[in-house]
Amino acid sequence: MKLEIKQNILLEHLNYVIRGISNKNIIPVLNCIKFELDETGLYLMSTDNEIAIKTFIDKDDIENIDKCGTIVVSGRFIYDIVKKLPNEIITIEEVVDNKIFITTTNSSFNLNCNNPEEFPVLDLGNHKSPICIPKRVFKNIIKQVAFATSTQESRPVLTGLNFKIEGTRLECTGTDSYRLAKTSIEIETSVEETINIIIPTKNLNELIKMFSDEDGNIELHIFNNKVIFKFNTIIMLSRLINGTYPDTSKLIPTEFMLAMKVDMNHFYNSIDRASLLTNEADKNTIKLESNNNSIVVSSNIPEIGYVEEKLSVQKNNQEEIKIAFSSKYMIDALRALESQEVELLFNGEVKPIIIRNPENENLIQLILPIRTY
Amino acid sequence: MKLEIKQNILLEHLNYVIRGISNKNIIPVLNCIKFELDETGLYLMSTDNEIAIKTFIDKDDIENIDKCGTIVVSGRFIYDIVKKLPNEIITIEEVVDNKIFITTTNSSFNLNCNNPEEFPVLDLGNHKSPICIPKRVFKNIIKQVAFATSTQESRPVLTGLNFKIEGTRLECTGTDSYRLAKTSIEIETSVEETINIIIPTKNLNELIKMFSDEDGNIELHIFNNKVIFKFNTIIMLSRLINGTYPDTSKLIPTEFMLAMKVDMNHFYNSIDRASLLTNEADKNTIKLESNNNSIVVSSNIPEIGYVEEKLSVQKNNQEEIKIAFSSKYMIDALRALESQEVELLFNGEVKPIIIRNPENENLIQLILPIRTY
Numbered sequence: 001m002k003l004e005i006k007q008n009i010l011l012e013h014l015n016y017v018i019r020g021i022s023n024k025n026i027i028p029v030l031n032c033i034k035f036e037l038d039e040t041g042l043y044l045m046s047t048d049n050e051i052a053i054k055t056f057i058d059k060d061d062i063e064n065i066d067k068c069g070t071i072v073v074s075g076r077f078i079y080d081i082v083k084k085l086p087n088e089i090i091t092i093e094e095v096v097d098n099k100i101f102i103t104t105t106n107s108s109f110n111l112n113c114n115n116p117e118e119f120p121v122l123d124l125g126n127h128k129s130p131i132c133i134p135k136r137v138f139k140n141i142i143k144q145v146a147f148a149t150s151t152q153e154s155r156p157v158l159t160g161l162n163f164k165i166e167g168t169r170l171e172c173t174g175t176d177s178y179r180l181a182k183t184s185i186e187i188e189t190s191v192e193e194t195i196n197i198i199i200p201t202k203n204l205n206e207l208i209k210m211f212s213d214e215d216g217n218i219e220l221h222i223f224n225n226k227v228i229f230k231f232n233t234i235i236m237l238s239r240l241i242n243g244t245y246p247d248t249s250k251l252i253p254t255e256f257m258l259a260m261k262v263d264m265n266h267f268y269n270s271i272d273r274a275s276l277l278t279n280e281a282d283k284n285t286i287k288l289e290s291n292n293n294s295i296v297v298s299s300n301i302p303e304i305g306y307v308e309e310k311l312s313v314q315k316n317n318q319e320e321i322k323i324a325f326s327s328k329y330m331i332d333a334l335r336a337l338e339s340q341e342v343e344l345l346f347n348g349e350v351k352p353i354i355i356r357n358p359e360n361e362n363l364i365q366l367i368l369p370i371r372t373y
Numbered sequence: 374m375k376l377e378i379k380q381n382i383l384l385e386h387l388n389y390v391i392r393g394i395s396n397k398n399i400i401p402v403l404n405c406i407k408f409e410l411d412e413t414g415l416y417l418m419s420t421d422n423e424i425a426i427k428t429f430i431d432k433d434d435i436e437n438i439d440k441c442g443t444i445v446v447s448g449r450f451i452y453d454i455v456k457k458l459p460n461e462i463i464t465i466e467e468v469v470d471n472k473i474f475i476t477t478t479n480s481s482f483n484l485n486c487n488n489p490e491e492f493p494v495l496d497l498g499n500h501k502s503p504i505c506i507p508k509r510v511f512k513n514i515i516k517q518v519a520f521a522t523s524t525q526e527s528r529p530v531l532t533g534l535n536f537k538i539e540g541t542r543l544e545c546t547g548t549d550s551y552r553l554a555k556t557s558i559e560i561e562t563s564v565e566e567t568i569n570i571i572i573p574t575k576n577l578n579e580l581i582k583m584f585s586d587e588d589g590n591i592e593l594h595i596f597n598n599k600v601i602f603k604f605n606t607i608i609m610l611s612r613l614i615n616g617t618y619p620d621t622s623k624l625i626p627t628e629f630m631l632a633m634k635v636d637m638n639h640f641y642n643s644i645d646r647a648s649l650l651t652n653e654a655d656k657n658t659i660k661l662e663s664n665n666n667s668i669v670v671s672s673n674i675p676e677i678g679y680v681e682e683k684l685s686v687q688k689n690n691q692e693e694i695k696i697a698f699s700s701k702y703m704i705d706a707l708r709a710l711e712s713q714e715v716e717l718l719f720n721g722e723v724k725p726i727i728i729r730n731p732e733n734e735n736l737i738q739l740i741l742p743i744r745t746y
Contacts, residue, residue: 273458
């Protein structure tokens with residue numbers, strides 16, 4: 001293999017595939033990036049057996065393709081080297097079997113490579129009917145629901161996001177069993193059979209970090225045990241989580257004892273300040289109590305002190321509420337709404353609280369109350 | 374005690390005194406900030422027994438002084454609360470003994486306080502002849518030499534910076550025994566007796582972070598076992614490190630076998646790239662070898678590969694050098710120079726390397742070579 005390529009172009013694509021490498025992997029080849037050069041251009045690929053990332057640099061973006069071939073080189077080293085090289089033309093050449101030279105005018109690196117035959121062979125082929133979603137919309141979905149998933153491996157299904165597609169309706173849900181976030185969108189082409197899969201949240205978070213812009217679509221190719229995402233020149237494969245996702249549809253009430261609207265900034269800042277006098281051992285509990293057209297948010301740590309925050313609200317009826325919840329969960333939910341006003345929906349002090357943007361009823365944030373009264 | 378004060382003014386001064394609190398302290402009062410209000414204004418003070426910080430808010434910057442008095446309140450809590458309050462007028466009032474209310478229009482915090490009598494009494498009085506240095510110059514000194522001190526407590530004197538003042542000459546030295554940084558300046562007023570003290574580096578780093586601007590002077594009031602810094606409205610006390618600082622004057626040669634000048638950017642980037650193929654277990658060793666008007670910087674990790682970087686240099690004679698050193702120490706030294714060109718001075722492969730800005734001979738960076746040839 002031998003090619004000449006501009007440093008900035010190679011670095012841009014290494015930035016994608018470096019995300020497919022886990023530094024903890026004890027199998028050396030899984031810490032590597034595979035360079036595959038043919039007449040059409042250069043393919044870069046990485047995989048840690050959980051995900052795989054592949055990207056393509058067209059021949060038009062390569063200065064010179066001297067000799068096609070394949071090498072497999074330590075991802076961390078090639079990435080750091082290219083990152084620190086000046087923005088000149090870099091020559092990469094296989095000098096003898098599994099040894100490469102990386103050279104610019106003044107620098108010359110000689111790296112030992114791995115045997116390309118040891119690199120995993122993965123099927124990244126297309127599904128016959130992929131699902132197409134604007135990247136901007138897809139990124140929003142992940143940002144609105146991913147934070148609510150669990151990070152504890154004790155219940156693997158809760159460490160993923162549930163994607164459920166029926167007809168043209170896509171529903172995406174995340175929950176850690178104490179709170180839940182759910183959003184839904186309409187997709188362009190109807191699916192024939194209902195799709196119900198769980199994608200690891202951490203892979204989705206890596207995926208949206210690779211969006212350099214938000215124009216265009218992302219394709220989801222969904223198979224039995226994997227999903228393949230395609231956008232721009234990038235392909236990412238993620239395994240799916242096995243298991244049945246809890247049926248959350250019955251959890252979300254449709255009728256409420258009391259609804260109130262409150263200014264987002266005021267409410268967020270009040271919760272944020274009240275959270276100063278809470279602690280994790282006590283589940284960051286804060287209390288909310290309504291009284292006519294105002295609410296008081298309060299919390300305390302007995303040895304330190306207490307805080308009360310007063311806000312005005314608009315209620316839909318004369319009912320009053322006294323309820324306690326985790327300030328951390330409330331803050332996470334409010335951040336995901338990104339609205340100017342927030343709607344809080346109650347069915348009593350032991351029933352879930354629903355938090356919504358009044359202008360977007362497709363996105364639902366739910367948190368369970370904490371019993372203290 | 375009762376006063377009304379704008380949030381931004383109080384926060385600015387809390388930002389100073391919060392640095393005097395160590396979160397690890399098991400003595401509760403040392404995690405506190407003391408508020409002392411009299412007719413002239415508000416004094417804030419903190420101490421963790423290693424340092425003490427005191428600042429003053431003039432009565433003209435306070436909306437209302439209703440009742441003078443003293444309170445001692447948890448530093449972390451009061452700081453976080455004031456930081457999160459809106460930029461309105463805050464009322465702080467002692468309601469009963471050792472209990473305060475902190476209120477704005479919508480927020481009301483009630484905090485338990487400590488007994489003011491338990492707060493340490495420290496003498497922050499002036500020395501009869503303080504040393505006066507422009508803040509800008511003082512900050513530069515610390516940035517140029519502080520990094521070279523040791524962080525290991527096994528030799529306490531090396532965890533501090535040595536300040537030696539004779540007549541009008543101030544010399545500041547830091548060393549961890551493998552490398553050394555030394556700078557000297559002329560001060561305005563001559564000292565009568567030679568001063569030779571060691572100030573803990575971490576306290577000096579905290580001190581320069583409190584410089585909100587670089588105008589004006591800082592005063593050093595040096596006593597037997599402490600130094601008191603005064604600038605703007607701020608007073609900081611630091612204990613001194615007991616012990617005798619090593620005599621480093623004989624370490625720095627005045628004659629050299631070979632001097633070479635090299636472009637800073639090229640040299641820095643070459644060392645930086647070569648450092649990629651070094652590891653800590655091997656002291657980050659890289660080699661430098663001259664040949665006429667060029668040098669080659671090289672390093673290797675046997676199982677990974679090797680790197681060679683070529684640069685042109687200007688030499689003062691025909692001597693050649695072959696030497697090895699820590700890339701990490703070289704990078705630290707180069708960063709502290711902040712020059713466009715760098716001068717490297719050699720006396721052979723087992724003698725210290727001197728690194729200088731050719732335009733500022735007052736600042737000397739020294740690193741010991743590593744024997745490999």
